[in-house]
Amino acid sequence: MATIRDVAKQARVSVATVSRVLNGNGYVNLATEAKVRMAMEELNYEPNTVARGLAGKRTMMIAMILPDIVNPFFSELARAVEDTARAHQFTVIICNSDDRGAKEKTYIDVLRKRYVDGIIFASNTLGDEEILTMEEQEIPFVLLDRTPGMGRCSVVRSRNVDGARMAVNHLLQSGCRRVAHIAGSGDLLTGRERRRGYLDVVGEKGWFDPGLIVPGHFSVEGGKGAAMALMDHFPDVDGIFAGNDLMAVGALKVLHAMGVKVPDEVSLCGFDGIALTEVTVPELTTVAQPIYEMGATAAMELIRLIEGEPGGPREYELDVLLLKRESTRRRKR
Amino acid sequence: MATIRDVAKQARVSVATVSRVLNGNGYVNLATEAKVRMAMEELNYEPNTVARGLAGKRTMMIAMILPDIVNPFFSELARAVEDTARAHQFTVIICNSDDRGAKEKTYIDVLRKRYVDGIIFASNTLGDEEILTMEEQEIPFVLLDRTPGMGRCSVVRSRNVDGARMAVNHLLQSGCRRVAHIAGSGDLLTGRERRRGYLDVVGEKGWFDPGLIVPGHFSVEGGKGAAMALMDHFPDVDGIFAGNDLMAVGALKVLHAMGVKVPDEVSLCGFDGIALTEVTVPELTTVAQPIYEMGATAAMELIRLIEGEPGGPREYELDVLLLKRESTRRRKR
DNA sequence: TTGAAAGCGCTAACAT
DNA sequence: ATGTTAGCGCTTTCAA
Numbered sequence: 001m002a003t004i005r006d007v008a009k010q011a012r013v014s015v016a017t018v019s020r021v022l023n024g025n026g027y028v029n030l031a032t033e034a035k036v037r038m039a040m041e042e043l044n045y046e047p048n049t050v051a052r053g054l055a056g057k058r059t060m061m062i063a064m065i066l067p068d069i070v071n072p073f074f075s076e077l078a079r080a081v082e083d084t085a086r087a088h089q090f091t092v093i094i095c096n097s098d099d100r101g102a103k104e105k106t107y108i109d110v111l112r113k114r115y116v117d118g119i120i121f122a123s124n125t126l127g128d129e130e131i132l133t134m135e136e137q138e139i140p141f142v143l144l145d146r147t148p149g150m151g152r153c154s155v156v157r158s159r160n161v162d163g164a165r166m167a168v169n170h171l172l173q174s175g176c177r178r179v180a181h182i183a184g185s186g187d188l189l190t191g192r193e194r195r196r197g198y199l200d201v202v203g204e205k206g207w208f209d210p211g212l213i214v215p216g217h218f219s220v221e222g223g224k225g226a227a228m229a230l231m232d233h234f235p236d237v238d239g240i241f242a243g244n245d246l247m248a249v250g251a252l253k254v255l256h257a258m259g260v261k262v263p264d265e266v267s268l269c270g271f272d273g274i275a276l277t278e279v280t281v282p283e284l285t286t287v288a289q290p291i292y293e294m295g296a297t298a299a300m301e302l303i304r305l306i307e308g309e310p311g312g313p314r315e316y317e318l319d320v321l322l323l324k325r326e327s328t329r330r331r332k333r
Numbered sequence: 334m335a336t337i338r339d340v341a342k343q344a345r346v347s348v349a350t351v352s353r354v355l356n357g358n359g360y361v362n363l364a365t366e367a368k369v370r371m372a373m374e375e376l377n378y379e380p381n382t383v384a385r386g387l388a389g390k391r392t393m394m395i396a397m398i399l400p401d402i403v404n405p406f407f408s409e410l411a412r413a414v415e416d417t418a419r420a421h422q423f424t425v426i427i428c429n430s431d432d433r434g435a436k437e438k439t440y441i442d443v444l445r446k447r448y449v450d451g452i453i454f455a456s457n458t459l460g461d462e463e464i465l466t467m468e469e470q471e472i473p474f475v476l477l478d479r480t481p482g483m484g485r486c487s488v489v490r491s492r493n494v495d496g497a498r499m500a501v502n503h504l505l506q507s508g509c510r511r512v513a514h515i516a517g518s519g520d521l522l523t524g525r526e527r528r529r530g531y532l533d534v535v536g537e538k539g540w541f542d543p544g545l546i547v548p549g550h551f552s553v554e555g556g557k558g559a560a561m562a563l564m565d566h567f568p569d570v571d572g573i574f575a576g577n578d579l580m581a582v583g584a585l586k587v588l589h590a591m592g593v594k595v596p597d598e599v600s601l602c603g604f605d606g607i608a609l610t611e612v613t614v615p616e617l618t619t620v621a622q623p624i625y626e627m628g629a630t631a632a633m634e635l636i637r638l639i640e641g642e643p644g645g646p647r648e649y650e651l652d653v654l655l656l657k658r659e660s661t662r663r664r665k666r
Numbered sequence: 667t668t669g670a671a672a673g674c675g676c677t678a679a680c681a682t
Numbered sequence: 683a684t685g686t687t688a689g690c691g692c693t694t695t696c697a698a
Binding site for chain 2: 051072083109
Binding site for chain 4: 351380384388
């Protein structure tokens, strides 16, 4: 492994000059630059990233903290982040928090010691305390689907309330008389916003009952339990808006097992637009978020922050799209 | 941020001594050690990982190169790797290769410059050339589902041939008269082995025809195309063994669309055991690999290699398990 | 058992 | 426009 010193010697210049052409800053004579590049070529020189990290405080590494990479929503997000980061020479560290604050804190610590250049939080437990830590440490970061309790920081999210309204309206328009909601965790912004959208549309209906909102914890299992409870207590429910696709899939399974026909007896709509919704029978209607775009946007924004570009923290709110599929397609009556 | 020097000063010893207690090597007086630990505590000292990497050639980072983190098989593998690595203080870098040799090569390069301590290859394009590079550079690595063309290196895989045989036998026992195979890529060891298992069981049957083996490229789309072609050319096929679950899911979709009843008209069996197989209707019978265990094993083995423990490279071959589910459960006739 | 000092490979003042 | 040099924070001989 040739070092910068070897190159300098070979090109008969100082290491500083080599460093300059390497980083494209400072003035360098064109002829000199040529010599240096030549030498680099000959020696097959490759700058050592670790040394650069130590000296320059820039490691070209970013981290992404998410609940669980196995969850398809997050793996797609991660994929987008990695693609984008890579295109800008950044390497990505993945951290699974399982939504546990303690794990998340540990990660932040480890990452700080590693001088990562920035962090994307797709995890949901991040408290104001951690945010404060980040700001003190001056580590750039971007939040996904989360409003900071305080201060301004960069955020990327999608129009959850709008999406939920679209979903519920669509359910109603396709003929449902009584629509229930399987809700995600109330601790999460997305959970609350989608619930809000649902309420906006049906809260004042004569048939509405708070019991129509059942928690499903954003998981397949949760969706199953919720659907079961729902059909038990409200046999006349003929439409369900699930706060995410995983829960919708769970609900679908349970309905099928109970012999309830989807969409004819109960129509079902999810949220997120993960690929999973295309393999079920019937295919699931869902409010698709631009998942890949969200990840890419978050990564771009983080890099912008890292490069110290002007403008300060920014907020991005992305549009969602209702994908009407079989699970809400009723036969004409 | 306190540095090792601060600690040394505070404890009135040299940095060398602090380094010693930090790494637990060399002789250190018990009393001295206590002083040092005290100082660390007081100053809230945390060693800088980057500096350690530069000085000690040990970055406590490993990388995992895989085709695509969005593929549930690989995301579960990745999860296992991260959990295991983290338990041993290693951080994980994820690299999506899209099975493109060029990307993979670039990654290896980047990772080398980063001094990563080791690499897990779950990607499939790795050629002997790259393996040689790795060996020259003396970077420890572990292969998943791939036999090296040459030299000995650590490998983790599962009993693909056995599994395929189990699958096909099960299909036969459950009443199928003519079983086809949707095959994964012939470039991949797993693809070839599963195909071999299939052939082992049916190759000599009177009804066998090479045309019963159709390529499905290990993807949902590929599975769709294959199933379509299959039913077209061999309408009497009543059993399909798909080389992985993704293709099985694709096949299931197509069969459903064609009005072919699964399992009664055509029984279907996949391979891998990803969670997806539990949400389809009918649920998919599949040969489950111990995915998490494979990832964990690979990570453990890599760490073993990194720590330079004796024994040299090792090979692990893990057992698979046939999960009999609805897609092969025929009504008695 | 402990300390001094020479790196690890690079960046960034500062000087020329 | 280019060179000198002092770090970045830690590990590891080599001495003592």
